[in-house]
Amino acid sequence: DGGITQSPKYLFRKEGQNVTLSCEQNLNHDAMYWYRQDPGQGLRLIYYSQIVNDFQKGDIAEGYSVSREKKESFPLTVTSAQKNPTAFYLCASRPGQGGPYGYTFGSGTRLTVV
Amino acid sequence: ILNVEQSPQSLHVQEGDSTNFTCSFPSSNFYALHWYRWETAKSPEALFVMTLNGDEKKKGQISATLNTKEGYSYLYIKGSQPEDSATYLCAFLPTSGTYKYIFGTGTRLKVLA
Numbered sequence: 001d002g003g004i005t006q007s008p009k010y011l012f013r014k015e016g017q018n019v020t021l022s023c024e025q026n027l028n029h030d031a032m033y034w035y036r037q038d039p040g041q042g043l044r045l046i047y048y049s050q051i052v053n054d055f056q057k058g059d060i061a062e063g064y065s066v067s068r069e070k071k072e073s074f075p076l077t078v079t080s081a082q083k084n085p086t087a088f089y090l091c092a093s094r095p096g097q098g099g100p101y102g103y104t105f106g107s108g109t110r111l112t113v114v
Numbered sequence: 115i116l117n118v119e120q121s122p123q124s125l126h127v128q129e130g131d132s133t134n135f136t137c138s139f140p141s142s143n144f145y146a147l148h149w150y151r152w153e154t155a156k157s158p159e160a161l162f163v164m165t166l167n168g169d170e171k172k173k174g175q176i177s178a179t180l181n182t183k184e185g186y187s188y189l190y191i192k193g194s195q196p197e198d199s200a201t202y203l204c205a206f207l208p209t210s211g212t213y214k215y216i217f218g219t220g221t222r223l224k225v226l227a
Binding site for chain 1: 118145146148150155156157158159160163165203205207213214215216217218219220
């Protein structure tokens with residue numbers, strides 16, 4: 001079955017550490033996205049990529065970095081520069097740039113700074 | 115800044131009750147609106163893709179309507195069941211060319227048996 005796999009499900013990070021969240025899809029989708037959810041807020045876009053080897057900043061990119069070396073993979077690194085990284089992170093993909101296609105989502109990673 | 119609002123924030127209903135909630139979005143530059151159902155510990159699941167003013171979509175006991183001129187969409191659940199308990203998210207796609215959806219904060223529905 002096609003889908004998106006995020007790992008790990010739970011992640012604990014010490015202050016000052018960088019951590020990388022994995023997102024892999026086997027849907028042959030061109031576009032991939034990272035969102036962050038905080039209590040009482042809607043999903044906020046961190047980074048997105050519409051094609052391999054290209055990505056753009058979303059609304060809250062500071063303190064995060066991404067890469068898109070393969071179509072299937074879009075890992076997110078939460079760097080030590082991210083002041084408040086404790087949150088729930090969702091990865092999503094959609095077929096491409098055109099059309100009103102919706103997202104396919106992963107099941108998320110909950111990151112906690114300890 | 116484009117804003118998408120959902121109301122109410124949360125809702126408790128009894129099994130068998132019908133319920134509805136609202137998604138409000140900018141009425142200009144509309145391209146598409148999506149509804150998602152998000153159960154705890156699972157991935158958000160697509161319910162409806164709505165693109166035309168006056169659209170009405172139905173999936174089982176859940177239906178949705180769209181009014182792009184006034185900027186709102188309603189989601190209706192007829193005869194709620196405990197398994198309908200979830201957060202219902204709407205996402206607005208403007209004709210901005212960037213294909214970035216703007217999400218509402220969701221309506222959390224709890225159906226009591």
